[in-house]
Amino acid sequence: MRPISFLAFFVVCIAIPSAQAAEPAARRLLVISAPGPEHPDYREQAAMLLPAWRGLLERDFVVETRFGATAFSVVLIGKDGGEKLRQSTPLAPAELFAIVDAMPMRQAEIKRRPPPGKPPAISPP
Numbered sequence: 001m002r003p004i005s006f007l008a009f010f011v012v013c014i015a016i017p018s019a020q021a022a023e024p025a026a027r028r029l030l031v032i033s034a035p036g037p038e039h040p041d042y043r044e045q046a047a048m049l050l051p052a053w054r055g056l057l058e059r060d061f062v063v064e065t066r067f068g069a070t071a072f073s074v075v076l077i078g079k080d081g082g083e084k085l086r087q088s089t090p091l092a093p094a095e096l097f098a099i100v101d102a103m104p105m106r107q108a109e110i111k112r113r114p115p116p117g118k119p120p121a122i123s124p125p
Contacts, residue, residue: 026101027062029101030079045090052093059100060109079105113117 030049034042042065049056049063056063060079076085076099083092085099100106 014087020046025068026079027060028079030061030063030096031066031072031073031075031077032063033066033073033075035069035071036067039072041090045072045074048093052097055093059106061096076100078103096100 032042032045036042071088072090073086073088074091075083076091076096078084084103
């Protein structure tokens with residue numbers, strides 16, 4: 001029962017923000033495909049991503065899981081809709097974040113973000 005609850009928690013924590021997205025291009029997409037939830041690479045990927053949920057949210061990620069694939073894969077789709085990375089082994093969050101943080105769109109997001117502890121500026125009407 002524990003593996004099922006772990007997987008359900010992973011899906012709920014990461015998938016809820018996708019319902020809040022105003023448009024698909026407003027988010028980055030990480031597609032995890034596996035034969036099933038018991039696949040060792042899927043379980044490893046889920047175990048690595050779950051503690052990194054804050055970093056995923058900060059970078060506007062939606063994580064989509066697709067079961068029924070013939071093999072495990074991870075695909076990163078950028079906000080522009082283009083495929084940025086595809087691999088057949090689990091992807092460490094540090095590697096994922098390094099790839100995204102090097103993208104020009106992410107660099108612009110970082111520059112627009114207010115410094116820690118400072119509330120965002122409110123524009124006049």
